[in-house]
Amino acid sequence: MKLGVITDGISRDFGHALRVMDEFKLEYAELQFLWDKEVGDLDLAETAKVKQLLEQHEKKVSCISRHVFAGIHANTNKPGDALHIKHMDALKRCIELAHTLECPLVRIMSPIKGMILWGKNGAEKWNVAHDSWDNTLPFIAPAIELAKSEGIKLVCETGNGTQINSCYTARKLIDDLGAKGTLFVLWDPANNCWAHETAFPDGYNEISGGYLGHVHIKDVLVDTPRATLEVREMGRGQLADQFQPMADALRRDGYDGVVSFESVYHRGDGDYEAGFRDCIDTFTKFFGCAQVAP
Numbered sequence: 001m002k003l004g005v006i007t008d009g010i011s012r013d014f015g016h017a018l019r020v021m022d023e024f025k026l027e028y029a030e031l032q033f034l035w036d037k038e039v040g041d042l043d044l045a046e047t048a049k050v051k052q053l054l055e056q057h058e059k060k061v062s063c064i065s066r067h068v069f070a071g072i073h074a075n076t077n078k079p080g081d082a083l084h085i086k087h088m089d090a091l092k093r094c095i096e097l098a099h100t101l102e103c104p105l106v107r108i109m110s111p112i113k114g115m116i117l118w119g120k121n122g123a124e125k126w127n128v129a130h131d132s133w134d135n136t137l138p139f140i141a142p143a144i145e146l147a148k149s150e151g152i153k154l155v156c157e158t159g160n161g162t163q164i165n166s167c168y169t170a171r172k173l174i175d176d177l178g179a180k181g182t183l184f185v186l187w188d189p190a191n192n193c194w195a196h197e198t199a200f201p202d203g204y205n206e207i208s209g210g211y212l213g214h215v216h217i218k219d220v221l222v223d224t225p226r227a228t229l230e231v232r233e234m235g236r237g238q239l240a241d242q243f244q245p246m247a248d249a250l251r252r253d254g255y256d257g258v259v260s261f262e263s264v265y266h267r268g269d270g271d272y273e274a275g276f277r278d279c280i281d282t283f284t285k286f287f288g289c290a291q292v293a294p
Helices: 014-023 044-057 081-101 132-150 167-179 190-197 199-207 242-254 272-289
Strands: 002-006 028-031 060-064 105-108 153-157 184-187 210-216 219-222 226-233 258-259
Touching: 002 014, 002 272, 014 028, 014 044, 028 258, 044 081, 044 258, 060 081, 081 105, 081 132, 105 132, 105 210, 132 153, 132 167, 132 184, 132 242, 153 210, 167 258, 167 272, 184 199, 190 199, 190 210, 190 219, 199 242, 242 272, 258 272
Parallel strands: 002 028, 002 258, 028 060, 060 105, 105 153, 153 184, 184 210, 210 258
Antiparallel strands: 219 226
16 A cells, blocks of 8 residues: 655654654655644745655555644634635645645645534423534535645545544534535544544545545553543554454455554653654555455
């Protein structure tokens, strides 16, 4: 499969991150933060430097990953208000950068999570975050139209604390917007652990059949009752027994996108590059060299 990494998980020094990628023969750079800026905020000179470094290291860009629409409150903000316009302007800049760097995907996120979106037998009155889901759709709909006009594909991440925090909600978003073919799922199975969605087969089956566009991989241990999340060395968290069947299913079904390692683990010392080095061999074992089980 096509393997890559979110580069700032190694270092925000983009040149250094690319040199580390060279060590491990990772071909696809996912751009989120570079030097002191979030992607989409680079000036012309910085963009030219990014392009030069990518060519120098013979890397391709898998995804332009800004946190578009994160932090919006679906029930208090309004489509077209100042915050929404700010996010749409950032999305436009990211799409321009994607064209410049010949990148096929731009990431979006989703508004802040309404805890319970649907209910019945009394929950629909007392527990549901009323209108939260329906109010989400108009924030994202203009992004779909923009992507269509620009000939770019969007991926919406299954994120912690966001409205889209499972493969089920991600697929429903695409279906409710009628956006299949323009909007795809950025599947982060570790994030979905907080929603207690088992990555394989449950989560994977939700987004098979043309919904999956990009994958983030990391390992975690969640404790929802204690509101605690621990990032674990890959293979030592609650996804340890699911990486192999996930990788086998992706190969079996001919997934042709990128699997991007999200290097957010450290040993307690804040050294993310060391954490990357602790995990990367396990990542490539599962998603690079392993074969489909007979």
